[in-house]
Amino acid sequence: MQVVGMTNEREVWIASNTEKFRLNELVIIEDEELNNPVGEVIETYALNPFIPGVDEKSSILVDQEVVASLSSLGYNLEEEMIYTAKVRILSELFYPISTGAKVRYPCFAEVEELLLKTSPDKGLALGVILGTEGLTASLPLPYRRVAPLYEKGEIKPQTGVPFIFDYRAMNNYPHIGVFGGSGSGKSFGLRVLIEELIKKRVPLLVFDPHYEMSFNEVFHPGLPDDFKETFADRCLILTVGDDTGVKFEALTPADLCNLLSAVSPITEAMENAVTSILERGDSFTTFNQRLNDLMSLLESPNDDDFKKSFMASCQNIDEKKREAYLNRLMALKKQVGQLSTLKSINWRLNRLERQGIFRDQGIRQIEEGLKAQKAVIVRGSIWMLKVYAAYVLRSLYGKRRVYRDALQKGERAEEKFPPFVVVTDEAHNFAPRGEQNVPSRREIREIAQEGRKYGVFLVLATQRPALLDDTVNAQLNTKIIFRTVRSHDLNVIREETDMGSEEIKRLPYLPSGTGFVSSPVFGRTIPIRVRAAKTSSPHQINPFDELETVDERDGEIMNIIKECLPVNASNLVDLIQRLEACGFILSQERIINYLDMMVERGEIKREENRIVGYIYRLA
Amino acid sequence: MWNVQMVKDLRQFNVYIKTASKAIPHREELRKALSLWGTFRLGEKIPSLKLKELLGERTIAAVDGSRIEYASFYPYSLVLLRTLGKCTGREDLEKSKVITPLHAETAALVYKKKEKEGIGEEEAYRLYLKEELAHLEILTALEIAEKYKPCLLMLDGGFLLFDQFAEWRKLYKFCLENDIILVGIIEEVATSVLAKWLDLRLDHSLRIYDREILFGLLDKGEYLLFAADKNIKKNYHTVFARLGSLPQAIGCDFLAEQREKITQAMNLLYTLTPRHGQGIPLWLQITDAKVRLRKKETEKLIENCLEPELRELFFRANRERRAF
Numbered sequence: 001m002q003v004v005g006m007t008n009e010r011e012v013w014i015a016s017n018t019e020k021f022r023l024n025e026l027v028i029i030e031d032e033e034l035n036n037p038v039g040e041v042i043e044t045y046a047l048n049p050f051i052p053g054v055d056e057k058s059s060i061l062v063d064q065e066v067v068a069s070l071s072s073l074g075y076n077l078e079e080e081m082i083y084t085a086k087v088r089i090l091s092e093l094f095y096p097i098s099t100g101a102k103v104r105y106p107c108f109a110e111v112e113e114l115l116l117k118t119s120p121d122k123g124l125a126l127g128v129i130l131g132t133e134g135l136t137a138s139l140p141l142p143y144r145r146v147a148p149l150y151e152k153g154e155i156k157p158q159t160g161v162p163f164i165f166d167y168r169a170m171n172n173y174p175h176i177g178v179f180g181g182s183g184s185g186k187s188f189g190l191r192v193l194i195e196e197l198i199k200k201r202v203p204l205l206v207f208d209p210h211y212e213m214s215f216n217e218v219f220h221p222g223l224p225d226d227f228k229e230t231f232a233d234r235c236l237i238l239t240v241g242d243d244t245g246v247k248f249e250a251l252t253p254a255d256l257c258n259l260l261s262a263v264s265p266i267t268e269a270m271e272n273a274v275t276s277i278l279e280r281g282d283s284f285t286t287f288n289q290r291l292n293d294l295m296s297l298l299e300s301p302n303d304d305d306f307k308k309s310f311m312a313s314c315q316n317i318d319e320k321k322r323e324a325y326l327n328r329l330m331a332l333k334k335q336v337g338q339l340s341t342l343k344s345i346n347w348r349l350n351r352l353e354r355q356g357i358f359r360d361q362g363i364r365q366i367e368e369g370l371k372a373q374k375a376v377i378v379r380g381s382i383w384m385l386k387v388y389a390a391y392v393l394r395s396l397y398g399k400r401r402v403y404r405d406a407l408q409k410g411e412r413a414e415e416k417f418p419p420f421v422v423v424t425d426e427a428h429n430f431a432p433r434g435e436q437n438v439p440s441r442r443e444i445r446e447i448a449q450e451g452r453k454y455g456v457f458l459v460l461a462t463q464r465p466a467l468l469d470d471t472v473n474a475q476l477n478t479k480i481i482f483r484t485v486r487s488h489d490l491n492v493i494r495e496e497t498d499m500g501s502e503e504i505k506r507l508p509y510l511p512s513g514t515g516f517v518s519s520p521v522f523g524r525t526i527p528i529r530v531r532a533a534k535t536s537s538p539h540q541i542n543p544f545d546e547l548e549t550v551d552e553r554d555g556e557i558m559n560i561i562k563e564c565l566p567v568n569a570s571n572l573v574d575l576i577q578r579l580e581a582c583g584f585i586l587s588q589e590r591i592i593n594y595l596d597m598m599v600e601r602g603e604i605k606r607e608e609n610r611i612v613g614y615i616y617r618l619a
Numbered sequence: 620m621w622n623v624q625m626v627k628d629l630r631q632f633n634v635y636i637k638t639a640s641k642a643i644p645h646r647e648e649l650r651k652a653l654s655l656w657g658t659f660r661l662g663e664k665i666p667s668l669k670l671k672e673l674l675g676e677r678t679i680a681a682v683d684g685s686r687i688e689y690a691s692f693y694p695y696s697l698v699l700l701r702t703l704g705k706c707t708g709r710e711d712l713e714k715s716k717v718i719t720p721l722h723a724e725t726a727a728l729v730y731k732k733k734e735k736e737g738i739g740e741e742e743a744y745r746l747y748l749k750e751e752l753a754h755l756e757i758l759t760a761l762e763i764a765e766k767y768k769p770c771l772l773m774l775d776g777g778f779l780l781f782d783q784f785a786e787w788r789k790l791y792k793f794c795l796e797n798d799i800i801l802v803g804i805i806e807e808v809a810t811s812v813l814a815k816w817l818d819l820r821l822d823h824s825l826r827i828y829d830r831e832i833l834f835g836l837l838d839k840g841e842y843l844l845f846a847a848d849k850n851i852k853k854n855y856h857t858v859f860a861r862l863g864s865l866p867q868a869i870g871c872d873f874l875a876e877q878r879e880k881i882t883q884a885m886n887l888l889y890t891l892t893p894r895h896g897q898g899i900p901l902w903l904q905i906t907d908a909k910v911r912l913r914k915k916e917t918e919k920l921i922e923n924c925l926e927p928e929l930r931e932l933f934f935r936a937n938r939e940r941r942a943f
């Protein structure tokens with residue numbers, strides 16, 4: 001291996017007729033005067049001067065016969081390969097490298113500084129650095145078994161130097177972006193990142209729109225025993241609407257407007273109405289009652305009629321109170337204006353209620369989880385999470401700020417609140433670029449810009465970096481980039497990272513789980529293969545398998561059907577009634593569907609009768 | 620820029636060579652005449668399997684050399700010579716030499732040549748270089764022959780280029796003793812013997828070269844083998860052959876003692892030559908391509924090894940500093 005051709009102080013070409021160069025591998029260029037600089041292979045070529053290229057003029061035209069003749073003499077033309085590679089010098093040089101300089105592969109110790117910024121016990125072992133496979137043998141023990149790989153459904157031992165992310169450096173370079181198209185390995189990578197953060201007992205708040213983040217099942221039986229690990233007891237999974245929601249009593253008018261507008265955008269008139277109607281300390285019930293009474297008032301032909309019926313309706317309440325309430329309604333009537341405005345508020349409110357968002361355990365559980373240094377995973381539809389995230393983030397970020405500010409001023413903080421990391425997939429939904437008003441964007445922007453001061457960090461994954469808010473994007477100091485195909489997204493990546501054009505060119509072709517890390521922590525773009533996960537989410541049923549399996553309900557229905565056999569397909573009334581009596585309301589088609597399914601499974605048989613059509617009976 | 624006179628002169632030259640080419644008889648006539656001196660034969664492509672059988676453990680070898688100069692003007696010249704012996708399925712053998720008349724020793728040798736040949740000093744230097752390369756090639760060939768004892772050993776160029784060296788005798792003897800067919804492949808035939816044999820004459824004194832007669836004369840795969848007593852040069856047997864698609868023939872020099880091997884050798888050479896192209900056996904082309912010293916690379920190498928000031932002092936011509 002040696003340096004050939006023109007060189008400069010940043011890049012050289014190297015060539016060999018025996019070594020096939022691999023992308024991203026490191027080489028040492030033996031140029032004493034320049035202290036034997038290290039370079040990284042960024043482009044590779046193989047060239048056979050005797051096999052003409054498609055578009056080159058070659059002086060030698062070879063026909064297959066001659067090649068065969070030579071090969072029978074023990075000479076393979078294919079072996080006349082010349083391998084060349086473009087190498088980027090990783091240190092700063094002030095004059096060019098000598099042409100002809102020898103090139104060799106390094107051992108680990110010679111390049112350690114370039115590859116490792118911290119050790120596995122201090123940082124996050126996310127995978128291996130590509131191109132370092134040749135260093136595996138010279139790798140010290142503590143670095144050897146921290147990142148087994150997953151290839152083609154099997155676990156493979158770690159090859160190469162582990163990629164260890166120094167998460168403490170987030171204090172200087174906050175926030176992480178995880179970008180990549182669908183199927184590129186984003187979720188997988190996010191999982192590995194979360195596993196590592198859990199291991200370090202970093203409090204995590206994970207928004208999980210895909211219901212895929214749980215950490216209690218072993219990913220693969222082939223994982224080495226000393227690597228296997230699950231995290232059930234360090235996770236707390238909550239579902240918005242079931243386990244958690246917002247505390248209505250704590251909502252400000254602005255909060256409530258945010259929530260309502262998440263259902264569907266709201267007008268200024270609606271905002272004003274909400275502001276007027278919501279009273280401090282309102283529960284959902286009191287607010288809803290007031291809103292409905294107000295609507296009745298606006299609906300009734302005149303105020304006196306309403307007054308009469310109202311005073312009559314709730315005799316058990318103290319008359320003074322009733323009157324005060326009535327007066328309040330009258331006053332509100334003047335402020336809120338249109339009935340249609342109230343109706344619009346009403347249906348949004350009811351929709352939220354039905355989704356369970358006001359089913360409040362407050363966010364106490366989340367707080368407790370974070371304080372216990374757990375990963376709190378909040379599930380819900382994107383729609384719900386968008387609403388919820390705004391509320392939760394404001395509340396928790398606020399608490400953390402109060403605590404930090406108090407510490408700063410030397411005051412005794414009332415409530416200790418830990419630093420935490422917010423993780424979410426589909427981040428472009430939470431902080432979209434553009435005009436429309438998305439409640440969570442403000443909070444995410446604020447954390448992106450100020451979070452570092454308070455020890456609150458973001459890990460945002462998205463398949464559409466181009467749709468992510470610019471301010472937020474610019475604050476993601478570390479970016480992990482998987483396969484990306486869309487040109488818009490590639491453009492954003494080109495602008496927002498220090499990736500070179502060679503790497504950008506490779507992005508559309510990366511295999512799942514392979515990506516680049518662009519981070520000021522490293523000072524250069526590092527190609528990585530994300531390690532095998534330790535855990536997986538419970539087996540996801542393929543929807544097509546789902547169609548083929550028979551669940552309990554189906555079984556029950558079929559049993560009832562069997563009891564009613566034989567039946568005639570043109571007269572299912574008895575069967576329908578029988579099923580309804582058991583709580584199964586099915587159409588005629590559905591029932592025939594069940595019958596045919598049972599025929600297919602060989603449980604019953606179907607006969608054709610010329611007069612009545614099909615008759616089903618026990619087999 | 621060219622002027623009217625230049626155009627006129629070139630047109631006139633065109634007429635001149637046209638007349639000359641017309642003096643050459645037609646193909647059929649030529650073939651008839653030449654068949655009195657030798658025989659036209661058709662080569663055979665040997666199938667791979669049979670080739671293996673034929674050669675057994677033996678191999679095909681070729682030797683070629685390359686020379687490149689880094690210079691301003693004489694005697695500020697630095698020449699690199701490199702030769703390569705390549706044997707199928709075996710390791711390559713490379714030799715090289717750096718020559719410059721700035722060395723007293725070399726200068727003395729060049730001076731001797733100049734005196735002997737009665738030519739200019741620079742011309743003597745050119746001749747010296749050519750011979751040095753041929754010498755190096757013969758040394759390489761000898762080493763290849765001794766090391767691998769190939770079945771066929773190709774040299775790049777006719778035997779006349781090589782037979783002045785002491786090692787030639789050694790190579791010659793070794794090849795005969797070890798049944799190595801030695802062949803000198805001549806890509807550009809430069810002799811002018813055939814016209815004399817055929818008694819072709821032009822009205823003016825223009826010479827007819829063999830290549831003019833050979834052009835288009837042979838069919839694809841055909842070669843012309845002269846009778847044993849009809850030698851183009853010395854007592855070597857020269858065969859003219861068209862092994863590829865181009866209509867021009869190449870020459871192949873054989874040793875007189877190996878005459879009965881010529882058929883086999885020609886079939887081998889034909890087998891190893893791509894159907895389309897100049898008709899040079901691929902093995903020789905590969906050797907040629909691998910040994911060739913390329914200008915840019917060489918310049919880089921020299922610039923790396925010589926200090927800039929010295930380079931400037933010795934090898935930078937004033938005209939190179941001109942802006943146009």
Ligand SMILES: Nc1ncnc2c1ncn2[C@@H]1O[C@H](COP(=O)(O)OP(=O)(O)O)[C@@H](O)[C@H]1O
Pocket residue numbers: 149150151180181182183184185186187188189512513514529530531532
């Ligand atoms: N690091 C990895 N190693 C091996 N396979 C991976 C890796 N990352 C992803 N994959 C494969 O690619 C598939 C898709 O990955 P996933 O993370 O779900 O993509 P995304 O979230 O980007 O749509 C996974 O199911 C897995 O089979």
Ligand SMILES: [Mg+2]
Pocket residue numbers: 183186187188
């Ligand atoms: Mg995903």
